[in-house]
Amino acid sequence: MTHAVDVVVVGGGQAGLAAGYHLRRLGVGFAVLDAQAEPGGAWRHAWDSLHLFSPAAHSSLPGRPMPAQAGQEYPDARHVAEYLTDYERRYGLPVHRPVRVGAVRRDSARLRVETDAGTWSARAVVSATGTWWRPFVPAVPGREAFAGRQLHTVDYRRPADFAGQRVVVVGGGNSGAQIAADLAPAGIDLTWATLRPPRFLPDDIDGRALFDVATARRRALEAGRADTGGVASLGDVVAVPPVRAARDAGLLKAQPMFTRLTEDGVEWTDGTRAEADAVIWCTGFRPALAHLAPLGLCGARGRIPTDGTRAVGEPRLHLLGYGDWTGPASATLIGVGRPARDAAREIAALLGRSPASPDV
Template sequence: MTDVVVIGGGQSGLAAGFYLRRAGLSFVILDSQPEPGGAWQHGWDSLRLFSIARHSSLPGWPMPPFLDGYPTAEHVIDYLTAYEKRYALPIHRPVDVQAVRRDGSGLVVETDTGEWEAKAVISATGTWSRPFVPTVPGRFTGTQLHTTGYRNAAQFSGQRVVVVGGGNSGAQIAADLIEHVELTWVTLRPPRYLPDEIDGKALFDIASTQVGGIGNLGDIVAVPPVREARDAGRLVARPMFDHFDGSEVVWPDGSRQEADVVIWCTGFRPVLNHLAPLGLRTKDGRIEVIGTRAADEPRLHLLGYGSWTGPASATLIGVGRTARAAVSEIKSLVE
């Protein structure tokens, strides 16, 4: 029996591995991806961090400098790849974790390659593989995809594209497309931009110290492409449409817009199906936690899913704090 099984080899799993190694605990990291990099492997081509490299680091080792503004997803992947090698983290991939079950004083992690017995489990599976698309009445005859399926504007050159979503991904993808398509940007409420001087480091500081986090300030970080499109008056949002009608989206007032493509930038839900046998999920689909520890299962910690598992815990700069706290609790439990 190993001390800890970490499920997920993205940024949260690596941060957990760093502190588990430092604590002297035995552990493995099980990653469903065939290559390092977690969800960063699947972002669109123009995706960049909100912060410069030195403010986007996992514990122990700063991200190498990126000289051309905010780091690209490729730079992040290279960093995560080097990070797991630097600390010789025991990562097994690709491994699909199917279930976590109680077994006496420990937990059993069932996978497609066998079972692991552990004194404790850290679930760090993130949200990327569970995209959320709202239900809209009517039938749409064009193409629909989520943020997860977007790569670059060349996919849709010359087409009529509706981008749905008033967060960072919606604004960035709309700005990416604006020169290449007939764009309609749709948001549930008017876009709320954070002050231009705020970047990822500032967001982390705010999320970590202010009650209510960043929600009162805005939803969109004005990275350079978004700022340029906004300031030029080209990034203008319409309210959310009401229903589909064949090749059209239709608003409550009856106005219509022909569309070839709808891109849903509508967020994600936590990937927690593997924890179903533990019977911990609440009506909202989450698991009640005290810090990162499951309230009703002290051998389980959840890491990196968002603010409900720790302030800024779904960010590179923020996950270290919650990872350290989780490992500290686990060390007390297993020793």
């Protein structure tokens, strides 16, 4: 069975919902296809102690402020998932789940979206699958020889799962710092390995300031001024309260990156070794774009070249929420609204519709 719609949005997380909100306001017919069984996107799969970098008021999707969480300045992942669930229902967004998209192909004047629940035929597609579903682990020598457990950020849940174990956390970004700060106070025998010494942002910097910095960078680039460097120029790790507490207690002492894994641990260039029962790779993600492979658009670093959110090689395709290359701060709750609005407006124009959409 083939379903015909104007637009298919692939992914029902925060980016997909923001796209749906703006498409609805423009009167464009669409369907959101989400591989997950429940609303909430990747937030339902995060570790137990994960909190946002920003207060609720600065972590909202367009049109609907996130309510504050009682007793929490920075909402936790469960609160975010509940907010996304409410957002989807509040606006009656047509989300179909669980529907897994296997491929998007050109089909004359339309795009054919093939799924495990039938085929959708669309005049345009918004890909909003994010990166959580494609974790990256570097090719460090000895990975196959290590006899302990190897996990990625996506697999980590709580310190109790590692009671009495020796754990190596790899990665000097926010995930690595937060997971190390989660484990260290629990008495875990922890080694935190990073490629370079961790760069903590000033303690008064949170998501509000980061969004302002990203916005200033976008405006500078649009005006033809010098690149300010954006958020990356400030540091790598936001000093959220648990990270700050562990750091100030002397529990976050980073070691240089080891050169290889051994059967029972890790080894550095000088021959120093540390035994380990588990290694947690907090080494980032890649965009989850396998469903777009039939279009032949992939460029350097696994990315599809874009002009704003529109794919350069396929004007009927927009990519949303994968990082700054698909809109400044577009991988954040507060940042995805603007590129989602712009994508919806371009799609409406492509379809021959151009009603004004309020700025929200």
